[in-house]
Amino acid sequence: MKVVKFGGSSLADAAHVRKVIDIISSDENRQIVVTSAPGKRFSDDIKVTDLLITYAKKVMVKAPYTDIQNQIFNRYLAIGNEFSVPESVLTKIRAKITGLPNKSYPNNDYLMAAFKAHGERLNAELFAACLTQSGIPAKFIDPSEAGIILTDDPNCASVDESTYQNLGKINVGNERLVFPGFFGFTKHGDIVTFARGGSDITGSILARGLHADLYENFTDVDAIFAANPHVIKNPAPISKMTFREMRELSYAGFSVFNDEAIIPAIQGQVPINVKNTNNPEADGTLIVPEDELEVKLPVTGITASNRFAALYLHRYLLNKEAGFTRKILNILFKYNVSYEHMPSGIDDLTIIFDNSQLDNQTIKKMCADIRDEVSPDVMEWIDDYAIIMVVGEGMRARIGTIDNIIRPLAENNIAVHMINQGASRISIMIGVREHDANEAIKEIYNNFFLTKSEVLQ
Numbered sequence: 001m002k003v004v005k006f007g008g009s010s011l012a013d014a015a016h017v018r019k020v021i022d023i024i025s026s027d028e029n030r031q032i033v034v035t036s037a038p039g040k041r042f043s044d045d046i047k048v049t050d051l052l053i054t055y056a057k058k059v060m061v062k063a064p065y066t067d068i069q070n071q072i073f074n075r076y077l078a079i080g081n082e083f084s085v086p087e088s089v090l091t092k093i094r095a096k097i098t099g100l101p102n103k104s105y106p107n108n109d110y111l112m113a114a115f116k117a118h119g120e121r122l123n124a125e126l127f128a129a130c131l132t133q134s135g136i137p138a139k140f141i142d143p144s145e146a147g148i149i150l151t152d153d154p155n156c157a158s159v160d161e162s163t164y165q166n167l168g169k170i171n172v173g174n175e176r177l178v179f180p181g182f183f184g185f186t187k188h189g190d191i192v193t194f195a196r197g198g199s200d201i202t203g204s205i206l207a208r209g210l211h212a213d214l215y216e217n218f219t220d221v222d223a224i225f226a227a228n229p230h231v232i233k234n235p236a237p238i239s240k241m242t243f244r245e246m247r248e249l250s251y252a253g254f255s256v257f258n259d260e261a262i263i264p265a266i267q268g269q270v271p272i273n274v275k276n277t278n279n280p281e282a283d284g285t286l287i288v289p290e291d292e293l294e295v296k297l298p299v300t301g302i303t304a305s306n307r308f309a310a311l312y313l314h315r316y317l318l319n320k321e322a323g324f325t326r327k328i329l330n331i332l333f334k335y336n337v338s339y340e341h342m343p344s345g346i347d348d349l350t351i352i353f354d355n356s357q358l359d360n361q362t363i364k365k366m367c368a369d370i371r372d373e374v375s376p377d378v379m380e381w382i383d384d385y386a387i388i389m390v391v392g393e394g395m396r397a398r399i400g401t402i403d404n405i406i407r408p409l410a411e412n413n414i415a416v417h418m419i420n421q422g423a424s425r426i427s428i429m430i431g432v433r434e435h436d437a438n439e440a441i442k443e444i445y446n447n448f449f450l451t452k453s454e455v456l457q
């Protein structure tokens with residue numbers, strides 16, 4: 001049995017939905033279907049999830065919202081009409097959209113989560129109706145019915161282990177089961193969502209919980225490429241990679257697959273196949289356990305993420321002082337701030353943060369406390385920090401990999417602020433300034449993936 005997840009780009013309009021139905025009908029093992037909310041139909045279109053966020057914000061500030069309600073409903077209507085789904089299905093969808101402001105929520109964070117979740121919830125109901133209309137019996141399953149229980153963290157929830165016992169009770173019969181991605185329920189019955197891009201996580205949870213043989217993740221590219229196609233023109237496709245390579249690459253920018261989504265698949269040892277809805281015959285990228293990768297390349301992929309900030313601290317004899325790091329960690333704890341990495345030298349320490357959890361006020365107070373508490377000789381806050389991740393299972397076995405990464409950067413005057421090698425066996429992490437990140441990716445990519453004559457072209 002296969003779990004198949006279709007991203008927003010694969011369900012953006014009726015023409016795409018038709019392709020998705022063909023994909024499902026071409027393989028009877030594609031029994032469990034996970035849908036995202038309708039995505040962008042053209043480059044400056046707006047995803048339904050973003051429309052729902054705007055709708056929720058209008059409700060919060062009591063601004064008029066009829067237009068946005070209509071805009072959202074029309075996305076579903078256009079698809080539903082094309083498949084002649086029963087009027088009752090569309091009436092129900094409209095009622096659910098317009099009824100959202102009348103429900104009660106513990107607070108605005110839960111309101112936001114419930115509004116966002118309806119992008120996938122309504123799309124799964126509509127899609128089950130489209131499948132049935134096309135002669136493929138299908139049933140919509142609500143996450144509450146399936147027992148998808150998530151933590152009480154309204155817009156960034158994690159799965160509760162009880163979910164897997166609940167999923168174990170589901171009977172997969174002959175009809176296709178259509179689950180909405182992206183959300184679940186807390187133990188108290190409130191709707192909560194994963195972080196953005198979280199429909200991939202639902203697919204992975206279902207693949208583990210239902211003991212699938214394969215998790216197929218359909219998107220809009222032929223494969224996962226060795227670098228972001230928006231940065232490198234025609235990058236090399238990756239035919240096979242390991243779970244942990246994918247985890248590291250998605251953490252630092254490979255947005256094609258959510259970084260947390262890999263975890264349930266690892267726990268259930270379910271291989272993942274990323275494929276293209278617009279070219280389903282292409283093999284795509286297979287993501288497998290470590291022992292199933294025959295050829296271990298020194299570099300499988302290169303990525304950069306700009307979502308970081310760093311605090312650089314310097315003080316002589318830092319290495320001799322017990323409790324220095326502990327004092328800093330206590331301050332981070334006081335402000336409820338987590339850190340991503342903390343590379344250190346003899347007299348230096350860099351703490352790298354995810355910028356999205358910080359505001360100027362918190363940064364100011366936190367830095368003032370650190371200055372008071374540990375009296376550093378030098379302290380610098382770097383707001384435009386980017387992390388480059390070079391990942392490859394075969395990295396350890398090759399001498400000179402680090403040289404091949406760093407040399408092209410030095411030759412092109414790209415300043416390297418931090419190198420972290422060794423913490424992970426399969427990656428090297430490099431800190432650069434944001435404005436240098438894309439150039440750094442290009443130089444490293446050219447050095448590993450292009451022949452000399454290609455570089456000169």
Ligand SMILES: Nc1ncnc2c1ncn2[C@@H]1O[C@H](COP(=O)(O)OP(=O)(O)O)[C@@H](O)[C@H]1O
Pocket residue numbers: 006007008009010036039197218219220221223224225226227228229230253254255256257
């Ligand atoms: N290394 C990469 N390989 C392939 N696609 C990538 C990579 N990095 C970023 N992307 C982007 O990810 C997009 C697919 O992810 P996403 O838009 O979330 O799809 P979906 O709507 O199917 O969930 C691609 O269109 C591509 O622009």
Ligand SMILES: N[C@@H](CC(=O)OP(=O)(O)O)C(=O)O
Pocket residue numbers: 006007008009036037039047049050119181182195196197198199200
């Ligand atoms: N619709 C949600 C969840 C998601 O995973 O979407 P997509 O599969 O289109 O990336 C979002 O936009 O974040």
